[in-house]
Amino acid sequence: MSIAIIGAGAMGKGLARRLAAAGETIVLAGRDKDKVAAIAADIPGDVTGASIDQAANADVIILAVPYPEAANALAEAGPLTGKVLIDISNPVGPELSLAVGMTTSAAEEIQKLVPQARVVKAFNTVFAELLDLKLSKPDTPPQVIFAGDHEFANHRVEALIKAIGFEPLDAGPLKNARFIEPVGLMMIQLGHGLGRGSRIAPRFVEY
Structure with missing residues (x-):
């Protein structure tokens, strides 16, 4: 499976490192092809580095740009018909x-921009620093909450989360991104607003 990551910021680079270490083939894409x-x-x-339009050739595409930049990036990428995004x-x-929020979400708005793609919300509750964690069997891995409407796409994303040694948590359909995204904002508040740092992640457990 080939994976393209649109965006070479901290999260884009962190995901590229971890996925490549798991043996995946990665295309890192951006507007400045030479820079990426x-x-x-x-x-x-x-x-390898590529332009954004070349990212559409991958099986799975990770949109790793700030939300205000998503529309322009997707316009360059094309319709992404049938792709896992x-x-x-x-x-x-x-x-x-x-x-x-809370009657819609960034993920749902992105799905409207590329209606032929299979959008899955994931990784927004995980800080980039955690992508450099070295985990062994006794360690408790970070949990990655994901949500999507397409079973095939959800299975692909779940497999990628497991491949990098993290724990997937299926949160149901894409509309539940309306609840996942506030968790992401809460993590930013805890980590940066309240000084907890970026080595924290939410975890749901059964008692």
């Missing part, structure tokens, strides 16, 4: 407020 190619060259494994964004407004 240089970034890709510094990541161990099968990672993972939205990792948090719609952050002024003073760390929720810019989109």
Whole structure:
């Protein structure tokens, strides 16, 4: 399975490193092809740089740009018909407020932009720093909440989460991104607003 990551910020690079370490073939894509190619060259494994339109050739596409930039990035990528598109964004407004919600979500708005794609919400509750964690069997891995409307796409995303050593948590249909995204904002508030740092993640457990 080939994976394209649109966006070479902290999350994009972190996901590229971890997925490449898991043996996946990664295309890191951005508007400045030369810049992303240089970034890709510094990541161990099968990672190459590309323009955004070339990302559409991958089986799975991770949209790793800030939510305000999503529409332009997707316009460059094309219709993405039948592609699995993972939205990792948090719609952050002024003073760390929720810019989109609660009758819709960033993920649902992205699905409207590319209606032929299979959008899954995931990774928005995980800080980039956690993507560099070295985990062994006794360790408790970070939990990744995901939601989507397409069973095939959900299984693909669940498999990727497991491949990087994290724990998937299926949160149901894509409309439940309306609840997942506020959790992402809560993590930003805890980590940066309240000084807890970026080595924290939410976890749901049974008692």
